[in-house]
Amino acid sequence: xxxxxxxxxxVTSQGGxxxxxxxSKACQNYGQRVQNSVFECVLDSTQLKQLKIQLTEIIDQDKxxxxxxxxxxxxxxxxxxxxxxxSYDIDEPLIF
Amino acid sequence: xxxxxxxxxxVTSQGGxxxxxxxSKACQNYGQRVQNSVFECVLDSTQLKQLKIQLTEIIDQDKxxxxxxxxxxxxxxxxxxxxxxxSYDIDEPLIF
Numbered sequence: 129x130x131x132x133x134x135x136x137x138x139v140t141s142q143g144g145x146x147x148x149x150x151x152s153k154a155c156q157n158y159g160q161r162v163q164n165s166v167f168e169c170v171l172d173s174t175q176l177k178q179l180k181i182q183l184t185e186i187i188d189q190d191k192x193x194x195x196x197x198x199x200x201x202x203x204x205x206x207x208x209x210x211x212x213x214x215s216y217d218i219d220e221p222l223i224f
Numbered sequence: 225x226x227x228x229x230x231x232x233x234x235v236t237s238q239g240g241x242x243x244x245x246x247x248s249k250a251c252q253n254y255g256q257r258v259q260n261s262v263f264e265c266v267l268d269s270t271q272l273k274q275l276k277i278q279l280t281e282i283i284d285q286d287k288x289x290x291x292x293x294x295x296x297x298x299x300x301x302x303x304x305x306x307x308x309x310x311s312y313d314i315d316e317p318l319i320f
Contacts, residue, residue: 132293134230136259138308163232163289164261180306189307193259196304197228197293208292210276211285212234 130203131176131196133159133167135183138191150186151194154179168207226299227272227292229255229263231279234287246282247290250275264303 133155137148155161158179159169171179176196183194199206229251233244251257254275255265267275272292279290295302 134259134262163230166230184306187307193307198302206294210280211283211289212287
């Protein structure tokens with residue numbers, strides 16, 4: 129299933145910049161960044177649980193915000209993009 | 225249907241700050257901001273088309289990025305939030 133993860137980390141608070149880096153790094157292990165604080169991750173339910181636990185441990189719940197949007201398995205028709213595209217099609221093989 | 229709108233506007237480019245304000249204002253007419261550049265909008269297909277046209281006219285497609293994620297009608301179980309919550313339940317009446 130495709131899960132969209134969006135986050136707001138309060139970088140003006142103490143340790144905020146470090147939390148932001150760690151949130152982004154954790155998400156990169158599971159999917160692709162499509163905008164500054166938006167990741168698209170194809171996950172099974174176990175992976176989603178793991179990632180939620182990891183991210184919950186990283187953020188300061190009084191200052192930062194995480195949102196998860198589950199688009200399910202048939203997501204191709206549910207995603208639309210307009211403008212500059214800094215990402216790649218998640219199902220296309222990466223060419224190294 | 226619930227549509228998540230996320231955007232990255234290049235504020236370092238000329239007119240970027242103005243485009244950012246206009247994108248945010250246009251989205252506010254259709255739904256609620258839940259994070260810095262994330263809106264949740266309950267829309268029918270006509271409204272979604274209208275909003276896409278409006279936003280496409282505002283942004284610079286070479287510099288800015290808009291993404292639309294359609295969660296459909298049964299979205300309550302598809303959205304999860306952890307951390308500080310600066311929003312309200314979209315279906316709850318606003319209390320003024």
